[in-house]
Amino acid sequence: MGIRTVIALGLLTPLAAVFAQDSNDVVDLIDSRYESTAKIARDIWEYAEVGYQETKSSNLLQATLNAEGFSIQAGVAKIPTAFVAIYGSGEPVIAILAEFDALPGINQDSVPTRLLIDEKAAGHACGHNLFAAGSIGAAIAVKHWLEESGSSGTLKLLGTPAEEGGSGKVYMVRDGLFDDVDVALTWHPGDNNSASASTTLANRSGKFRFRGISAHAAAAPENARSALDGVEAFNHMINMMREHVPQETRIHYVITDGGNAPNVVPDFAEVYYYVRHPDAEIVKDIWARLENAAKGAAMGTGVDVDWEIIHGNYAVMLNETLSVMMDEKLRLVGGVQYNEYEQSFAEEIYRSFDRPKHALGSQEEIQPYTVDQTYASTDVGDVSVAVPTVGLNTATWVPGTSAHSWQSVAASGMTIGYKGAQVAAKTMALAAIELMENEALIIAARLEFETKRGADFEYDSLLGDRPPPLDYRN
Numbered sequence: 001m002g003i004r005t006v007i008a009l010g011l012l013t014p015l016a017a018v019f020a021q022d023s024n025d026v027v028d029l030i031d032s033r034y035e036s037t038a039k040i041a042r043d044i045w046e047y048a049e050v051g052y053q054e055t056k057s058s059n060l061l062q063a064t065l066n067a068e069g070f071s072i073q074a075g076v077a078k079i080p081t082a083f084v085a086i087y088g089s090g091e092p093v094i095a096i097l098a099e100f101d102a103l104p105g106i107n108q109d110s111v112p113t114r115l116l117i118d119e120k121a122a123g124h125a126c127g128h129n130l131f132a133a134g135s136i137g138a139a140i141a142v143k144h145w146l147e148e149s150g151s152s153g154t155l156k157l158l159g160t161p162a163e164e165g166g167s168g169k170v171y172m173v174r175d176g177l178f179d180d181v182d183v184a185l186t187w188h189p190g191d192n193n194s195a196s197a198s199t200t201l202a203n204r205s206g207k208f209r210f211r212g213i214s215a216h217a218a219a220a221p222e223n224a225r226s227a228l229d230g231v232e233a234f235n236h237m238i239n240m241m242r243e244h245v246p247q248e249t250r251i252h253y254v255i256t257d258g259g260n261a262p263n264v265v266p267d268f269a270e271v272y273y274y275v276r277h278p279d280a281e282i283v284k285d286i287w288a289r290l291e292n293a294a295k296g297a298a299m300g301t302g303v304d305v306d307w308e309i310i311h312g313n314y315a316v317m318l319n320e321t322l323s324v325m326m327d328e329k330l331r332l333v334g335g336v337q338y339n340e341y342e343q344s345f346a347e348e349i350y351r352s353f354d355r356p357k358h359a360l361g362s363q364e365e366i367q368p369y370t371v372d373q374t375y376a377s378t379d380v381g382d383v384s385v386a387v388p389t390v391g392l393n394t395a396t397w398v399p400g401t402s403a404h405s406w407q408s409v410a411a412s413g414m415t416i417g418y419k420g421a422q423v424a425a426k427t428m429a430l431a432a433i434e435l436m437e438n439e440a441l442i443i444a445a446r447l448e449f450e451t452k453r454g455a456d457f458e459y460d461s462l463l464g465d466r467p468p469p470l471d472y473r474n
Contacts, residue, residue: 127189312462356400
């Protein structure tokens with residue numbers, strides 16, 4: 001269902017009629033909680049805990065929501081750091097997602113020049129500290145609205161660990177935690193403000209482990225069989241395969257273990273692969289070719305191989321009915337305004353970019369509404385095929401910043417990031433209230449969802465029936 005159909009059916013009630021005082025009260029409440037939201041964001045930024053190890057981050061979020069009167073279900077889906085916080089009762093049931101894992105191998109202080117923090121092994125280069133803080137801010141605002149308005153409705157905030165390669169949400173979908181949800185709301189830090197309908201790539205990852213025989217590399221090489229040879233042969237075969245896969249495919253890898261000393265033939269080596277494509281079925285087909293190549297590489301080098309699927313995500317299924325509504329709310333809230341210090345910080349960061357996509361100053365604007373394809377992947381994709389789902393991006397980073405960069409870590413730990421999280425909190429809170437008051441909108445979103453998903457759809461997780469890989473970052 002497209003924009004014209006939604007408007008023609010009259011499913012988007014004019015803002016002036018629906019919100020009036022409600023929107024002002026919600027925005028004012030979120031503004032009044034700025035210091036609390038900023039502290040949550042900074043604390044999680046300092047913790048910088050990687051996937052499935054986010055104990056302090058998860059505990060902080062749970063404690064904050066518990067103090068606001070939410071009931072907490074901790075350790076859901078067999079994940080110690082996953083949780084569900086619930087407030088209210090009855091229908092509709094609106095979910096807000098909150099991520100909080102950091103990325104390993106990136107380190108940066110919250111300053112506009114490259115500066116490492118001693119002995120810190122991870123950083124919030126994707127801004128999930130802001131993701132969590134903004135979602136908490138939205139949830140608390142909606143809770144107060146439910147309380148003061150006496151409206152029917154249930155709010156569920158889902159604390160979703162290990163988005164970065166761990167597919168935490170997939171296990172939560174698989175365990176039925178979205179079965180009673182009418183609509184799920186999400187957002188993500190970025191370098192611009194947009195509620196465009198953006199889909200992603202489906203993906204699957206896995207670690208291929210080769211096992212050989214070690215020996216002295218000079219004195220007795222004939223007695224050895226190199227596990228690293230197996231990895232290198234495998235990688236070479238996959239690099240040749242790149243010419244013969246569908247154009248939209250992305251394949252990338254890193255050798256996570258290649259031995260320790262040149263004069264010792266390694267008896268163990270490991271390589272970690274990602275495969276991506278818009279279509280989950282094509283991801284499965286390409287993955288089968290990887291498995292065959294791994295077998296061939298092992299046979300050719302005289303070693304053994306096994307593999308473990310680490311994670312897998314569907315592409316995000318768009319719901320334009322909801323995206324149009326979210327775009328409307330974002331335009332009501334507006335963009336991010338810098339103070340003098342933030343402007344100076346941003347100018348310094350901006351000088352570090354080569355051909356930035358967005359101009360400095362665009363953080364104040366809302367990008368035009370479009371429907372597009374992005375080339376990242378997220379476990380929100382699995383949520384979107386389970387329940388109608390909608391998201392947005394806000395300018396938590398200096399325009400031109402790429403995710404997974406030192407510049408994104410820097411801005412995620414200071415006021416530019418916090419202000420962007422406030423924009424997200426306000427927008428999602430207004431969207432949640434709209435959904436709780438506008439049954440026709442939920443019906444229209446469900447109709448679009450069911451039409452796109454198809455009557456014959458059966459959910460088959462790309463990671464199979466494996467348990468959560470709680471040690472995948474060890």
